[in-house]
Amino acid sequence: MRNANCPLCGDAFREGPGYLVEGARKFPKQRRWWPGRFLICSGCYGFGYDAETGTLNADHMREMDGARWYRVVGRGEQMPPVPCAACGRPFIRNADPLLKRPTCSPTCSTDLTRSRNGNQGSGQPCETCGEQITTGRADSRYCGSACRQKAYRQRVSNA
Ligand SMILES: [Zn+2]
Ligand SMILES: [Zn+2]
Ligand SMILES: [Zn+2]
Structure with missing residues (x-):
């Protein structure tokens, strides 16, 4: 992982x-x-942030050799843990009214866009021919454009 x-x-x-x-x-x-942006563990967060006073602790509590952090991502109140929309790992961030599908990392949000726009398919059987859908969007209902068109024509002729 x-x-x-x-x-x-x-x-x-x-x-x-x-x-x-x-x-x-x-x-x-x-x-x-x-x-x-990256995830830090709750221990490191605890060192860098004083929950009682709601203030950030001294800089040296928030910096190590290879990483430093300034604030939790987001604008509003801190949200309860939510699973990353791509990899499923639970994480905490602040609320953001514009954000619908939170992801734990830039890599995961790239994954999410990619899987939404194509490549893996839904893994479900095609609603026209029954073959497993292995390409296209993650919510695709047909294995390809031929089956999608066939289904569309059927809907039109049944209407
Ligand atoms: Zn840590
Ligand atoms: Zn993730
Ligand atoms: Zn099909």
């Missing part, structure tokens, strides 16, 4: 959800920090 470890402490996400944060990563042998 990708992003298997927290970039701050290097631990796997064993207990509880991750926190999606805005931050920056620094990769070995590179000098610059690359801004981005």
